[in-house]
Amino acid sequence: MSEPLNPTSHSYFSQRLRLHYLDWGNESASSLILIHGIRDHCRTWDAVAQRLRDHYHVIAPDLRGHGDSAWQQGSAYGNLDFVYDIAQLVRQQELAPVTLIAHSLGGTLACLFAGAFPELVERLVVVEGIGLWERWTDVPPVHERIRGWVDEVRSLAGRAPRRYASVAEAYRRMQQTNPHLSPDLALHLTIHGSHQNEDGSYSWKFDNYTHAWPLFDVDAQDSIALWQRIDCPVLLLNSSDGYDHRIGQDGTDAYFGDCQVIDIEGAGHWTHHDKLDEFMAQVGPFLDL
Numbered sequence: 340m341s342e343p344l345n346p347t348s349h350s351y352f353s354q355r356l357r358l359h360y361l362d363w364g365n366e367s368a369s370s371l372i373l374i375h376g377i378r379d380h381c382r383t384w385d386a387v388a389q390r391l392r393d394h395y396h397v398i399a400p401d402l403r404g405h406g407d408s409a410w411q412q413g414s415a416y417g418n419l420d421f422v423y424d425i426a427q428l429v430r431q432q433e434l435a436p437v438t439l440i441a442h443s444l445g446g447t448l449a450c451l452f453a454g455a456f457p458e459l460v461e462r463l464v465v466v467e468g469i470g471l472w473e474r475w476t477d478v479p480p481v482h483e484r485i486r487g488w489v490d491e492v493r494s495l496a497g498r499a500p501r502r503y504a505s506v507a508e509a510y511r512r513m514q515q516t517n518p519h520l521s522p523d524l525a526l527h528l529t530i531h532g533s534h535q536n537e538d539g540s541y542s543w544k545f546d547n548y549t550h551a552w553p554l555f556d557v558d559a560q561d562s563i564a565l566w567q568r569i570d571c572p573v574l575l576l577n578s579s580d581g582y583d584h585r586i587g588q589d590g591t592d593a594y595f596g597d598c599q600v601i602d603i604e605g606a607g608h609w610t611h612h613d614k615l616d617e618f619m620a621q622v623g624p625f626l627d628l
Contacts, residue, residue, distance in 0.1 A: 346388065346399070348407075353427040354420070359407040360400035360428065363392040369461070370434035371395035374425070376443025376467075378545040380406030382531035386524075387440070387611050390619050394628055395438065400428055402445075404546035406532070415553035416546075421448045426456065435459040438626065442466040443608065446586055451557060454565025464574045464622055466610050468586035471559050478558070488554040498547050502540035509533050509541050519580075519606065519613035566594040573598040574625045576618065578606035599625075 346361035361381050371391060373384040381399040388397045401408040403424055404416050411420070425448060429435050438461050441449035446468020453460040478484070503509040510529040514520060520528070533541045557565075573595045575587030579602055586592075587600040601621050606613035 346397075351428060351431050353403070353424040354411075356403055356409040356411060356424075358400065358403060358409065358424055358428075360398055361388075363388045363397035363399070365392055365394075365396050368394065368396045369436075369438065370432075371397050371438040371440065372425070372428070372434065373397065373399040374439060374441035374445030374449055375399075375402065375405070376445050378405065378543070378549055379442070380528075380532050380544060382406070383442070383528060383609075384440075384611070385527070386615055387619070387622075390615075391626075391628075394626070396434075398428070398432070398434065400424070404549050406544055410546040410548070413548075415551060416549050417553035417556050418448060418451060419557065422451050422455070425449075425452050429459060436461045438462040438464075440464040440466070440622070441468065442611065444469055447562075450569065450586065451562070451565055453571065454568040457568055457570045460569070460571050462572050462574075462626060463569065464576065464625065465586050466576045466618075467578060467581045467608050468575070470584045470586040470588055470591050471562070472584035484554060488551075492548075492551050495547055495551050498550075500542040500547055502536060502538075502542055503533075504540060506530065506533065506541055509543075517607060517609055517612065519609070524612055563594050566591075567596075569595060571597070572625070574621065575600045576610055576621060577602050578608060578610045578613070579604045580607045581610065582608050 346363045349362055350357050350359050375381060375383050381401045384399045388399060391397050402421055404410050429437055436459060439449040446465035449463060449465060453463050510526055513525045513529045533543055535541055575592060577585045577587055592598050592600045603610055603614050603617050611618045
């Protein structure tokens with residue numbers, strides 16, 4: 340019997356949260372997890388999953404507070420909470436050894452996970468992963484951090500999710516956010532990334548509290564120490580029109596052992612959306628496809 344064309348939807352529990360993931364079938368193959376970025380969702384990977392599903396058992400989770408996963412109680416979505424969720428998914432579903440492809444915040448998380456558990460990761464692809472940016476390197480005194488964090492969280496407490504009158508209005512917002520997107524892809528991401536409210540309007544699925552960074556988290560030196568523990572092959576993919584301070588920029592590639600850095604021309608931050616063929620032309624050989 341042939342594999343289904345569409346993924347199946349599943350859930351698992353981590354720290355009492357019901358978290359969602361898609362399974363693209365081919366369970367007898369080696370496992371590959373696709374990890375999305377901040378305020379994104381697992382359907383951002385659909386086109387990549389379609390290209391890889393014949394070679395791997397592809398899993399695409401929604402991080403906590405994103406997509407169809409539960410929102411956590413409280414204000415902070417810390418990197419270590421996300422890493423714990425990834426570890427739970429790998430262990431509960433017996434996915435190790437696993438290959439990881441991860442974007443933006445997901446790239447940060449994948450590097451932390453691979454450094455903490457190098458024995459569980461076979462290969463690692465980081466796409467525009469968040470590197471050593473100012474929040475990690477220019478750390479103010481602790482009293483200033485506490486006061487700033489309190490103010491930030493209080494401001495979010497009164498921030499209601501934005502409502503759009505229709506899917507078409509939300510779709511236009513999606514196009515404004517990433518002008519590189521094709522109309523079909525922008526609509527796909529909008530449909531899967533939004534839900535209809537009781538009054539008929541539409542809002543994005545992610546929790547507004549994902550805008551609040553935790554007061555204390557993995558700092559620059561600890562991140563570097565974890566990067567240096569990664570012992571699998573690493574591909575760092577960045578974009579010519581992407582963001583600053585990505586992993587692989589600012590000399591950060593020196594902290595990885597078996598590593599190659601490639602910049603893709605004409606792509607923005609969502610490299611796998613903007614230049615899918617070029618993206619796969621780099622990922623395929625790295626994965627020995």
